[in-house]
Amino acid sequence: DQQVKQNSPSLSVQEGRISILNCDYTNSMFDYFLWYKKYPAEGPTFLISISSIKDKNEDGRFTVFLNKSAKHLSLHIVPSQPGDSAVYFCAASKGGSEKLVFGKGTKLTVNP
């Protein structure tokens, strides 16, 4: 049973526009959420996180929004750049555990 779902395998946007990547989760015990970015032949790199006590966290061009009632989070990248082209993984953990549960990833392509 997939507890963290990224239903869009891929997303293509134009440079300078907004990229919105979505993630849904089923386990209401999750209280910490993260986004990782992965380039080919490299390991995932931490991007941004949010605790369940917040509904928004911002870091430069990257903003994560959390809607606890809908069990949904999204990552906004504004403006998108060609170097943002990568696979983005949503991950979640619960109750102080360090165990991360990952989604399947969304491949973002930013076209010049």
Added chain:
Amino acid sequence: EAGVAQSPRYKIIEKRQSVAFWCNPISGHATLYWYQQILGQGPKLLIQFQNNGVVDDSQLPKDRFSAERLKGVDSTLKIQPAKLEDSAVYLCASSKGHQETQYFGPGTRLLVL
């Protein structure tokens, strides 16, 4: 600061053979993780060490997989015997400790024929 190192980067073996992967975490990181990432899936935690003790190995197929972290630094993950479905990228990650950011190595891509 040097990142998480893993070797080898690629390995091709035949089914029923054995294989071992090595990981050197970031210096000073107490927690070490091994993940399995099958093509088209997200990483799945196999085992977590805190120093040289196992914190979570609930998803490790213990009949064929084993891992150790001697002296609380380097770690090895072994598969014996390998099956076709073990073909995946094996990622090692480390963190400073409880609820700290996990930093990933480049992974070892395993192909079992």
